[in-house]
Amino acid sequence: MSDNILVRVKDLKMHFPIRAGFLGRTIGAVKAVDGVSFDIMKGETLGLVGESGCGKTTTGRTILRLYEPTSGEVTFRGIDLASRGADEVRRTRRHMQMIFQDPYASLNPQMRVGEIIARPLRVHRLVKTAKEEKELVAEIMQKVGLNVNLRDRFPHEFSGGQRQRIGIARALATSPDFIVCDEPISALDVSIQAQIINLLEQLREDLGLTYLFIAHDLSMVRYLSTRVGVMYLGKMMELTSSKDLYDDPLHPYTRALLSAIPIPDPPLERRRQRTILAGDPPSPANPPKGCRFSTRCPMAVDQCRMVEPEFREAKTGHWVACHLV
Numbered sequence: 569m570s571d572n573i574l575v576r577v578k579d580l581k582m583h584f585p586i587r588a589g590f591l592g593r594t595i596g597a598v599k600a601v602d603g604v605s606f607d608i609m610k611g612e613t614l615g616l617v618g619e620s621g622c623g624k625t626t627t628g629r630t631i632l633r634l635y636e637p638t639s640g641e642v643t644f645r646g647i648d649l650a651s652r653g654a655d656e657v658r659r660t661r662r663h664m665q666m667i668f669q670d671p672y673a674s675l676n677p678q679m680r681v682g683e684i685i686a687r688p689l690r691v692h693r694l695v696k697t698a699k700e701e702k703e704l705v706a707e708i709m710q711k712v713g714l715n716v717n718l719r720d721r722f723p724h725e726f727s728g729g730q731r732q733r734i735g736i737a738r739a740l741a742t743s744p745d746f747i748v749c750d751e752p753i754s755a756l757d758v759s760i761q762a763q764i765i766n767l768l769e770q771l772r773e774d775l776g777l778t779y780l781f782i783a784h785d786l787s788m789v790r791y792l793s794t795r796v797g798v799m800y801l802g803k804m805m806e807l808t809s810s811k812d813l814y815d816d817p818l819h820p821y822t823r824a825l826l827s828a829i830p831i832p833d834p835p836l837e838r839r840r841q842r843t844i845l846a847g848d849p850p851s852p853a854n855p856p857k858g859c860r861f862s863t864r865c866p867m868a869v870d871q872c873r874m875v876e877p878e879f880r881e882a883k884t885g886h887w888v889a890c891h892l893v
């Protein structure tokens with residue numbers, strides 16, 4: 569495995585059982601993630617994009633082992649966590665953290681900000697004395713642009729943007745290498761979004777972090793991602809460099825997502841062709857046979873409804889799952 573790979577995901581599946589009846593018999597499964605493979609390189613930001621329900625958040629959570637995968641492999645720095653004992657998993661997990669979409673829901677309303685940030689330090693036994701803890705919390709608060717004098721306040725006393733800074737500070741407390749950012753700006757006012765993006769970018773540079781950045785629309789990840797993966801109904805449809813994805817999208821689903829982004833130039837916006845996606849994605853409990861996108865794809869042919877396209881490297885570093893590419 570190349571030294572540059574921090575996280576390797578191989579044929580990862582996360583199926584949630586559907587239970588019914590008095591005895592809770594399993595009658596099916598929601599195939600939230602259904603066989604995705606990709607690498608995340610050290611120091612990069614990999615954007616993961618797709619409509620709601622495509623499996624991007626479940627992918628992020630399963631990588632962090634917040635869910636036990638149904639099958640497949642996730643290795644972090646070459647270590648397969650599933651094959652290691654509880655102690656090693658705990659030690660490794662300290663290096664993998666998550667920033668949540670809704671900063672308010674993810675912060676304990678009864679804890680003071682200083683305690684919220686200090687908690688991971690205690691859980692992972694990273695500080696020996698109260699003084700050391702206080703200093704470290706102050707240092708982390710400064711790093712994310714929070715006023716240290718506010719450490720005894722409660723989350724509800726902060727604005728949305730400041731709360732997300734608290735969430736970021738909590739994630740940074742254990743000095744991680746890798747952070748899953750799960751739509752960290754979608755719940756924030758547009759005026760605040762750029763500040764949080766700039767902060768995340770600055771932290772990545774200063775601390776050498778690697779991000780998996782989950783977002784529901786491509787415009788959000790364009791400028792901060794090194795590479796971008798597009799998911800649909802539990803599968804990866806396309807994965808390539810950010811530049812290639814925007815300049816030369818190969819998958820019809822990616823093209824449709826890109827065509828939904830408004831161009832801030834009215835004449836150009838009027839002239840361009842749009843691909844409108846009809847309807848909602850099918851249920852991940854009952855995905856279509858063949859290509860998952862076949863029920864909505866404007867280019868679908870008979871083969872698409874019968875045979876699942878392979879996820880293959882169509883150009884160097886540009887992966888796509890489509891029969892017509």
Ligand code: SF4
Nearest residue numbers: 859862865872890891
């Ligand atoms: Fe569309 Fe067929 Fe390609 Fe799927 S395989 S994206 S249905 S053209």
